[in-house]
Amino acid sequence: MSDGDLDVLQRALERERKARRAAEDLLEKKSQELYIANSELRAWSNRLEQLVAERTHEMEVARDQAISASQAKSQFLANMSHELRTPLNAIIGYSEILLEETSDAGHPQYHADLQRIVASGRHLLMLISDILDLSKIEAGQMAVFYEDIDISMMVHEVVETLRPVIEKNRNRIDVQAAPSLGSMRVDITKLRQSIFNLLSNAAKFTENGRITVTAQRAVGQPVDTISFAVQDSGIGIKPEHMRELFVPFKQADASTSRKYGGTGLGLALTARFCRMLGGDISVDSQIGVGSTFTLRLPAQPTDRDPESAHPSLAVAQDGEKDAAQVGTTKSSALDGRSRDREAVLVIDDDPMARDMLSRMLSSEGYEVITADDGEEALRLARDRRPLAITLDVLMPKLDGWAVLAQLQADRDLRDIPVVVVSILSERKKGAALGATAYLQKPVQREQLLGALLTQRTPSIHHVLVVEDDPDCQQLLRRMLEEHGHPSRCAKNGREALSLLAQQIPDLILLDLMMPELDGFSLLDALKADPRWRSIPVIVVTARDLSEDERRRLSQDTEQLLPKGALGRGELLMALRRLSSKRSTGGASNSDVNRRPGKA
Amino acid sequence: MKGIVFTEFLTMVEERFSLATVEHIIEAAHLPSQGVYTSVGTYPVEEMVKLLQQLSARAGVAIPDLLKAFGHYLLGRFVRGYPGFFAAHASTLDFLSAVEEHIHVEVRKLYADAELPRFFCERVSDQTLTMLYRSPRGLADLAEGLIRGCAEHYRENVRIERDDESAGSGTQVRFTITVETQAPSTGMEASA
Numbered sequence: 001m002s003d004g005d006l007d008v009l010q011r012a013l014e015r016e017r018k019a020r021r022a023a024e025d026l027l028e029k030k031s032q033e034l035y036i037a038n039s040e041l042r043a044w045s046n047r048l049e050q051l052v053a054e055r056t057h058e059m060e061v062a063r064d065q066a067i068s069a070s071q072a073k074s075q076f077l078a079n080m081s082h083e084l085r086t087p088l089n090a091i092i093g094y095s096e097i098l099l100e101e102t103s104d105a106g107h108p109q110y111h112a113d114l115q116r117i118v119a120s121g122r123h124l125l126m127l128i129s130d131i132l133d134l135s136k137i138e139a140g141q142m143a144v145f146y147e148d149i150d151i152s153m154m155v156h157e158v159v160e161t162l163r164p165v166i167e168k169n170r171n172r173i174d175v176q177a178a179p180s181l182g183s184m185r186v187d188i189t190k191l192r193q194s195i196f197n198l199l200s201n202a203a204k205f206t207e208n209g210r211i212t213v214t215a216q217r218a219v220g221q222p223v224d225t226i227s228f229a230v231q232d233s234g235i236g237i238k239p240e241h242m243r244e245l246f247v248p249f250k251q252a253d254a255s256t257s258r259k260y261g262g263t264g265l266g267l268a269l270t271a272r273f274c275r276m277l278g279g280d281i282s283v284d285s286q287i288g289v290g291s292t293f294t295l296r297l298p299a300q301p302t303d304r305d306p307e308s309a310h311p312s313l314a315v316a317q318d319g320e321k322d323a324a325q326v327g328t329t330k331s332s333a334l335d336g337r338s339r340d341r342e343a344v345l346v347i348d349d350d351p352m353a354r355d356m357l358s359r360m361l362s363s364e365g366y367e368v369i370t371a372d373d374g375e376e377a378l379r380l381a382r383d384r385r386p387l388a389i390t391l392d393v394l395m396p397k398l399d400g401w402a403v404l405a406q407l408q409a410d411r412d413l414r415d416i417p418v419v420v421v422s423i424l425s426e427r428k429k430g431a432a433l434g435a436t437a438y439l440q441k442p443v444q445r446e447q448l449l450g451a452l453l454t455q456r457t458p459s460i461h462h463v464l465v466v467e468d469d470p471d472c473q474q475l476l477r478r479m480l481e482e483h484g485h486p487s488r489c490a491k492n493g494r495e496a497l498s499l500l501a502q503q504i505p506d507l508i509l510l511d512l513m514m515p516e517l518d519g520f521s522l523l524d525a526l527k528a529d530p531r532w533r534s535i536p537v538i539v540v541t542a543r544d545l546s547e548d549e550r551r552r553l554s555q556d557t558e559q560l561l562p563k564g565a566l567g568r569g570e571l572l573m574a575l576r577r578l579s580s581k582r583s584t585g586g587a588s589n590s591d592v593n594r595r596p597g598k599a
Numbered sequence: 600m601k602g603i604v605f606t607e608f609l610t611m612v613e614e615r616f617s618l619a620t621v622e623h624i625i626e627a628a629h630l631p632s633q634g635v636y637t638s639v640g641t642y643p644v645e646e647m648v649k650l651l652q653q654l655s656a657r658a659g660v661a662i663p664d665l666l667k668a669f670g671h672y673l674l675g676r677f678v679r680g681y682p683g684f685f686a687a688h689a690s691t692l693d694f695l696s697a698v699e700e701h702i703h704v705e706v707r708k709l710y711a712d713a714e715l716p717r718f719f720c721e722r723v724s725d726q727t728l729t730m731l732y733r734s735p736r737g738l739a740d741l742a743e744g745l746i747r748g749c750a751e752h753y754r755e756n757v758r759i760e761r762d763d764e765s766a767g768s769g770t771q772v773r774f775t776i777t778v779e780t781q782a783p784s785t786g787m788e789a790s791a
Contacts (some may be wrong), residue, residue, distance in 0.1 A: 008622045015634055025638040490660070 021085075065464045077135050077544070083540035084128050092121040092470040097478065100450065130265040132544060137272045143547045144187045144276055146301055151181040151226060154188065155215050158195045164205040164359050166211060171232075177215035184226050184299040190273040194281075197266040198230040198293045206234030209290070215297070224299040225279075231292040237285040245283060246271040266372075269500040278302050332355070343367040343384060344452070347377040347403065348392040348421070351440070357390055357421065366452075374398025378406055383415055388452050391435070393422040401433060408434040417450045464505040466496040466515040466522065467540070476540070478508055479571055493517025497525060502531055507575070510557075512541040520549075523556045538574055600647055601713055602640035604673070606646065609636070612654060618650075624653035641712055644736055663740040671746020671751070671775055691750045691757060692728045692778060695721045711731045716742065723775075730774045737769035746776060756780050 033438065038572055046478065049570075059437070099114040136142040151545055155177040161165075164175045195213075202211045212231040217224050237245065246267050274281045279297035326582035327513045351372070358368040369384060371377035389407070393400035400420065407413045417436040430438040439449035464478050465499045467473040468491050480487045490496035492514040526532045537557040545553070613621050625634035628649035632642055655662045678685050684702050697720040706713055723729055725730040732742045743759060746758035750757040756779040765771040 005619075007618050011622050012618055018633070019634040020635050022635055022640060026637060026639055 002115075003023070015209075015264065020392055022267060030245040033223070033228045052073065074135075081128065082133050083545040085125070085471055086472060087119050088121060088125055090475055092118060092125070092471075093475040093479065095121060097475075097482075104450075130269055133269055134272070135263065136544075137269075137276065141273070142276065144301075145189070146185050146187060148183050148185050149188045149191075150179075150183050151215055151217075152177045152179045154192060155195065155213060155228070158192055158199060159213055160362065162199050162203060163498065164363050165200060169203060169207045169209075171206050171208070172210045173201060174210065174212045177213065181215055181217055181226070184297070185301060186277060186297060187273075190277060191295075194273050194295055195228055195230070197270045198228075198295070201266065202230050202232035202234060202291070206232040206290070209233035223302055225296050226299050227290055227294055227296045228502060229294040231270075231290065234288040236287040237283070237291055238287060240561075242283060242285065242467070246281070249479060341371050342388045345377065345380055345386040345389045346370045347372075347374070347383070347389060347395075347400070349373060349395040350392070353392065353421075357448065360443075360448050361390075361452075363445075374400070374403040377403055381407065381416065382410075385412075386416060388417045388419065388436075390419045390421045390448070393424055393426070401429070404430075404433045404435060417452070419448070421448070462503065462507075464496060464499060464508045465489045466491075466493065466508060466514070466519070467511040468492055469511070472511070472540075476571070485575070493519065493522035493525070496522055500526075504531060508535055508537045510537050512539060513545050520552070524555075527556060600631065600642055600644045600745075601638075602642060602711060603638040604635050605636040605642055605647065605650075606638045607676050608650065608669055608675055609634070613670060613748075616654075616658060620654070620657060623657060624650055627653045627657075641739065641747070644734075647737035655720065662705045666740035667744035667747070670741040670746075671748040672744075673741075674745050674748025674752065685752060689753075690778070691746075691755045692722070692726075694749055694753070695728060695730055695746065695776065696722060719741075727775065727777045730776060731764075732772045733770065735767075735770055739769040742772070743774065746774065 052589055095114055097118040099111065099118060101112045101437075102108075102114060133142065159173060159175050199211070199213065210233045212229075214227075214229045214231070216227050216229075218227065271275050273280050274295055274297065277297050279295060282294050282296075283291060285291035286292075311352070328549060344361050346354055346357045346361070346368055348357065348370075349372050353373065354370045358370060361368050366387070369380055369386060370396075371534060373379050374395055377389075377391075378398075380386075391400045391403060400422065404418060405422070407416065407418060414434075419437045419439060420430040420435040421439045421441060421504065422430075423441045427438040441445055463485050465473055465476045465480070467476060467489065470491075473489050473491065477487050477489055485507075487509075488499055488503075492497050494517045496510075497507070497517070510519050510522065516526075519541070523537065526535060526537065538556050539553055543549075605734050609621050609625075612624070621634075623777070628634075628646070630646050632646060632648060636642060651665055654660070655665060659663075664680070684705070685694065686698055695718075699720065703715050703718075706715060714734060719733070722731045730746075732739050741763070743761065746759060747757070758777045758779055760775040760777075762775070763769065763771070763772055764771040767789040
């Protein structure tokens with residue numbers, strides 16, 4: 001190797017060495033940059049975590065605020081319910097009293113006005129109830145009470161309740177719900193109200209047409225599906241309105257409300273009830289041809305705990321709220337063993353007369369059983385123990401007098417009030433044979449109802465009214481006295497206790513929300529004293545009860561009457577039920593009547 | 600200019616000529632860096648121009664031809680260093696179409712200071728691609744060498760037409776690249 005070669009190699013080596021050093025410097029510089037970048041990243045990461053923590057905290061605070069706002073809203077609604085229903089109760093109650101007094105005293109000029117006040121009051125009550133229901137559903141506070149029901153029977157009951165409304169528009173009704181459908185486990189109040197809403201809509205929007213109610217069972221896994229279809233040949237729904245059908249307060253259009261009335265809440269509630277029960281609702285409609293609404297529900301609750309269903313105190317409430325919507329009717333669909341105690345037996349051989357009496361009675365909330373001859377009548381009276389009987393005199397085979405005599409001769413039937421309804425003018429003979437009232441045909445609706453309502457219930461003599469609102473107190477007192485039940489009044493639990501110490505009443509009508517000693521505390525005091533323990537208590541409340549409160553009341557009281565729904569009829573029916581229970585040995589306290597309406 | 604271009608250039612000179620040639624052109628070029636290059640560093644492009652001038656003078660080869668040969672050589676180096684970029688494409692035209700949009704994007708992520716030429720590609724047909732080279736450095740010859748190296752990598756025969764749109768300065772040149780037939784067998788016959 002020459003010197004020149006060596007020189008070249010040496011220079012190349014030197015160059016490579018320098019290059020290596022330069023590379024190392026560069027690496028060192030890059031490392032530092034990386035280190036700094038890393039530190040910055042870590043700082044950013046920490047800052048982000050801190051930000052996330054702050055935001056999370058802010059959201060938690062916001063969530064808690066929202067929850068407590070929602071609770072405040074619910075509480076507000078419950079209070080409003082009380083505040084609104086209490087005066088409304090007085091308005092409806094006094095209007096009814098005035099209505100009766102003016103018709104008795106012959107002031108026809110006020111009659112129609114008073115009827116409008118009553119109808120509007122009930123309409124308002126319905127609105128309040130529906131809005132409360134909707135709010136409760138939205139707030140997730142609507143409880144579901146499952147029980148086993150006979151499907152066919154329930155459908156027929158709803159149809160019978162609405163039959164007068166259906167026939168008012170000259171519609172034919174066809175029911176396809178065979179007893180072979182069997183039973184299902186469902187919240188009957190919500191299901192019944194749903195079918196009621198659909199059917200009353202069908203009746204409202206159909207004239208001279210046909211309405212078909214069909215119940216069907218589709219076998220399936222894990223549970224069968226029960227469908228209820230309400231089909232009408234009515235005006236139909238425009239396609240552009242279909243989407244808003246189930247939206248609260250949206251009726252098809254403004255002109256619909258003016259022509260047909262209603263709140264626009266019925267379908268919204270129905271759809272929500274269906275969803276709560278694990279089912280759905282669908283609609284099929286064609287303008288001018290008709291509409292079909294179909295509910296599909298599981299035959300058993302699927303994803304809910306069925307144990308959450310417990311026998312609860314029934315709320316004798318407002319079938320009539322929907323009735324107010326259609327103007328003339330209120331629901332009398334009742335279930336359970338006590339049903340027959342609500343029934344009135346109509347005995348008449350003339351189908352026209354039977355039909356007319358039935359309509360008058362069912363429009364007032366009574367269930368109606370009919371018999372077209374005396375023998376059938378006696379059989380039905382024994383089997384079903386009706387609340388009251390209307391009796392025609394001139395009938396083939398066994399006539400009315402003979403029926404009356406046999407009723408009076410039967411120890412079990414003797415107490416059933418009998419209103420004789422005849423073309424004959426033999427008031428004295430009727431009274432002599434034990435008739436409670438005597439009406440001559442043609443019978444006016446008010447006469448008939450008056451005769452049924454004014455019967456004194458025999459075994460209740462003295463009533464204690466515990467109520468802080470003076471108007472309500474007066475109203476209850478007046479209703480009771482009008483029908484032969486003297487009463488004393490206490491304006492809170494403490495006063496009630498001192499009155500109880502003086503005299504033991506046959507019945508206590510109890511408000512829950514009172515100053516000093518409230519209704520719940522009074523119930524506790526009653527339970528604690530052996531002298532008072534067996535006094536029947538009917539709770540009359542405007543309060544929107546919680547599930548716990550309702551459960552508690554179902555054990556300690558005879559019946560629960562929501563204040564808004566408290567017409568004279570309801571109160572007297574409750575009294576009569578109580579007295580018939582007493583005279584027949586009665587059912588247990590928890591075996592209370594369940595009526596449609598809010599649970 | 601990225602250091603890898605310098606280090607690869609000197610490596611090529613050493614392989615094709617000799618280590619003495621390398622030392623000679625470095626010395627004769629009077630470079631501020633004294634020829635001390637690392638592949639991860641960055642150096643003025645003027646040094647490359649001086650090195651090319653010195654090599655051209657010593658070897659008696661025109662600078663454009665040197666640049667084309669270097670481009671061809673450099674592509675082989677890229678294939679070894681970054682095989683993923685080449686594996687992702689099936690043919691010369693596919694690869695070239697992706698240079699601007701994908702490969703240079705990735706290069707910039709690795710070397711934020713890289714000053715890359717722009718390539719605007721237009722696929723005229725299945726066989727033909729036009730590629731507009733634009734760079735103030737005027738190294739269109741280097742680009743052509745790279746394109747040829749690329750075709751060789753994918754074993755395709757390409758015809759390259761050049762249209763200098765910058766009056767011969769080589770700063771904006773439109774290449775029209777047409778794939779002719781199936782691959783040449785192997786070898787370096789496309790290079791200088």
